Amino acid sequence: MYDIGKYYEASCAQEAVRLLQEHEDAEIISGGTDVLVKLRSGKGAGGTLVSIHEIPELHGVDRRPDGTLVIGPATCFTDLTNNPLIQECVPYLGEAVDTVGGPQIRNQGTIGGNICNGATSADSAATMQTLNAVMILQGPDGIREVPVTEFYTGPGRTVRAHAEVCTAILIRPEDYVGFTGCYMKYGKRASMEIATLGCCVRVKLSADKKTIEEARIGYGVAAPTPIRCRRTEALLAGRSADDPQIYDLIGEHVLEEVNPRSSWRASKEFRIQLISELARRALREAIARGKDGESHA
Amino acid sequence: METVGKSYKRVDAWGKVSGEAKYANDLMPKDCLQAKVVRSTIANGLVKSIDISEAQKVPGVVKILTCFDAPDIQFPTAGHPWSVEAAHQDVPDRKLLNTRVRQWGDEIAAIVAEDNVAAERAARLVKVEYEEYEPIVTVEQALAPEATVLHPDIRKDNVFAHNSFKTSPDYDYEEAKKKAVEKYGEENLIEVSETYRTPRISHCHLEVCTSWAYVDTNGKVTVVSSTQIPHIMRRVISQALGWPVGKIRVIKPYIGGGFGNKQDVIDEPLNAWLSIQCGGRPVCLELSREECVAMTRTRHACKGVVRGLATKDGKLLAREADIYTNKGAYASHGHAITSGITTNFKDIFHDEYGCRADGYSVYTTSAVSGAMRAYGVPQAAFLADSLADDLCYKGGFDPLKFRMDNCVPPGFVASTGITYYTYSLKECMRRGAEYIHWDEKRREYANQTGPVRRGVGMSFFMYKVGVYPISLETSSARMILNQDGSIQVELSATEIGQGADTVFSQMAAETLGFTMDRVYIISTQDTDVAPFDTGAYASRQSFVSGKAVKKCALKMRARILDYASYMLERPAEELMIWQNNICEKIHIPGGVKEEADPYADFLDAGVKEYDIHDLPNGEAAILRDTGVEKDVKPGKVLLSMKELSENAFYSLDRSEHITAEVTSHCKENTFASGCCFVDLEVDMPLGQVKVNNIVNVHDSGTLLNPQLAEAQVHGGMAMGLGYGLTEELLYNEQGRPLNDNLLDFKIPTAMDVPNLHVEFVQMDDPMGPYGNKALGEPPAIPVAPAIRNAILHATGVSMKEIPMTQQKLVAAFKEAGLI
């Protein structure tokens, strides 16, 4: 059994917010794949859990008339990957979350949890950074929007307040229309893996497919939080997609924008090698996909 | 043979696929209490006091016992047969709970509670005061003069044991080198001097170590455990508690893998004691996965400081090695595994002048090293095969030819007297090379450029079958004829997933003349009932326990025929058993033609020649006798087994319950062998290795069940891949394990393993009861060094240690200027 002090099943986000307000020791549980693991290790043992597992409106993906994608945070990774809107608009996000853990975990873990747990190694993180995703947080004082690029405050820490519940993740059309992209997860094995490094590169090619109009580069584990490499993105903008030098450019310049750490899982030096090499390969793939006419509208 | 050698389906498969096979915890009674071990949070020191006052207040806590309550009895834990000679007994160096803490996570107290939450809450509230010493994680630290002596009552320093093996008593590497310089000239010699390292790894059987214990109505403490060694466990619990063996009962149901970890007694004595302390109530002690990875047993990490000398045309002249193994906190299997590494390193090659290998097993404050699949030989193979390929690389000669020219020869007699009878090592290598297209690929991959490169590599091994004459090999078997004419087979050589129950059933059916569906094997071992056997280890069962099955079946057959003779009023010599019937025996010159096995397509029927050296006169024929007469065939059916057994049970004239029980004291041994060839590609900028093709070829004598044999090799190959590339138990400076879970301890997933190809070279071995030799452990041996050598071929980079993680590979490629 899990050492749960009190357990509440919220029927809606508002109720969840109220329960969180009432219980200072409360933690939100959604898919359970992080919270229960932590609880088992003794962290938060005896505390309160507020479950949002059974709130229907937090599940699924929708598209607003303006093209904005609205992702329910309790949507599990598998559902995200298989969702027709995701496949049509941001398939690389579906691919990215298809590298989380293994198939069963992907049936359980949720996209909201993946972001809200604040992990730099989250497999959605690099891609969400490049998508300028917006977190909708509902709290006691109402609803606020926080760009995911401003969401993280440190390892395992975010701006989400104790009594705030993420009710949606938005992806705006200007952040995906016309882009192709690729997420590369690097781990020690091919499945059941936490990322040693995650890199997402997305490009928007010109109509003739010859020029990179816009590039976006996001990383997980290249710093204590997920990051963007905006200066390198700016250097790539306007460059020829056929210029072989762009690969050295990205491979070298991203290194000025990252801050990887050494841990027993991987050394800083090794991560630097991966940061550079994965950027090259992800850019190559993103451009190749763009040239194949796969861009998404 | 009729039944042996055919690919029968596993006798336990139905139970396992239907989910109905019961493992230890599946049998736990509803009222079972839950125990939790309180573990030290330092690696080295002394428990000065333990305050349990807060922990005791947790609702649901039944009992808290600490190292100050535990009996002052030291006991050994190794799953070895006990020795009647004190000098050969395993070293008793631990207690149920220890005040002297020798590893992070050492057992210092135990909580028994109504449920796991209460036990865990209480465990967190136990306050411990320590006197703390410096952690000693590595062998180097343990050997430093200032290091704390971890077991001063056992050894004067941290060297548990040291031994030295030489091919001849006067052999010396430097002397050999002098002679070689004189004979061949210095300019014609190649020398390699290196230090190679292998990691500490965890077995990662899917079922964690678990047991539950209670005191039965007859006063016996009864332990239901996931173990490979029920009878040995019974003896060890007796030693640990100071109770007579007869008051201990161990029951082993189905178990979810062992790989050697469960060839040790883990926490079962503690579990038994906790139940006794709780008035005999059932208590379950299930370890968490984390405890199971870092606090049970591991494969010895090993450092080999080695030198090798060869001529420039590829003749191996001399070698030496100083091998240090990290034994961890307690003796467990003592020096046996280290000794296995040293002897195997020495024996696998034939050096013109000779070889010396010294082994040191060293106590440290880290996880206890014990038995693991292939018992030291994977380490030996990595040392020997790395040295071999580094010599080849330096000298520019072909690694396959080098091995063909310098490997252990047919008829080799080890210092233990174990003789290599049926010899297929070279044939295995020939087959492996053919499959992987060795010559072609060596040429094709010779001059590559670019970031992704391919290579082929190989490794080979030999492996002794069972432990005789180093230890006792003894096994008993019992057979009982049921009223319906079926047979019941009882053994204590345990099924742990390897398929032992299936091949034992095949053996019994073969020798008795029964069909497989009339043979029932008792899979659960209960030491109160099951005849004695030391258990599942050393790839011994089909060989050692197989002899007991054969001997028992021969006795049983004679008893059945004796009763048939009485019923039919005909001499037993005129009768035989054929497919569960008593038949007339018809002699035919030339023997009976055997049917082809549907899975025989990967077997080589062509190789039947072998060399038998030094086999005592007449022994070959006796040993090779499978108990099945080759020149007879069944004639008229005279009596069904059902008729016979019904009479035997219920005849008013002669009621006789037909049973047989034998002890087989095995005093034979030999070597199995084999090799691995891999074809791989290395993505250098990412340090990633992709195996594109891999084959293991095994010489394990006659295969008892080809399909199951192949399956067992697959598993060993995957284990070898993990050993070579990803698996390693890591510690921080405080001696705390870092990656004690299945996320961070990287055993391969289905996406990490390539398609696995297996071949066998079958020779009827005169020592095996049915021509068979060891197979269970060997598949794990050659894979890691073969990968290592293929990386050398692909990139020219000689890796000195496994696992060859991506990070280590990238660092090595950078150092070599390749990226």
Add this chain to the structure above:
Amino acid sequence: MLKIVHMTVNGKEVELAVDPRESLLETLREKLNLTSVKKGCGVGECGACTVLIDGVATDICLYLTMWAEGKHILTTEGLKSPTGELTPIQQAFIDEAAVQCGFCTPGLIMTGVELVNSGKKYTREELRKLISGHLCRCTGYENILRAMEKVVGVDS
């Protein structure tokens, strides 16, 4: 304090009083004696506890029983026909020698059933990914793949 949960387990509606702290793994094993559900790690890293919840393969060591309200649960015990016959995927595991120690087997079989229910056919590479949430230390996965291919492989 116990709470009442209603679910359909192996085709049978059950009403159980459960501790809200229980994982579905514990409820199925301890309250319903469905011991095919194995515990290998407790943290979703091995797949031994996989069952189908509303048809979806789930590591139920990380699934609170409270969430099972109204759900359909299928374990290996629920696969046999009323007369005791095995499903094709179970039979394929026997025929292809995909079983050794058997501890990972029920979980893998449930993933196999999920694949059969999908009605699709899979390549070996796809199957490798689809079973990669199950660790097996005995088989090297080779014969498990052969068994899966026999039933849901592209050539089956």
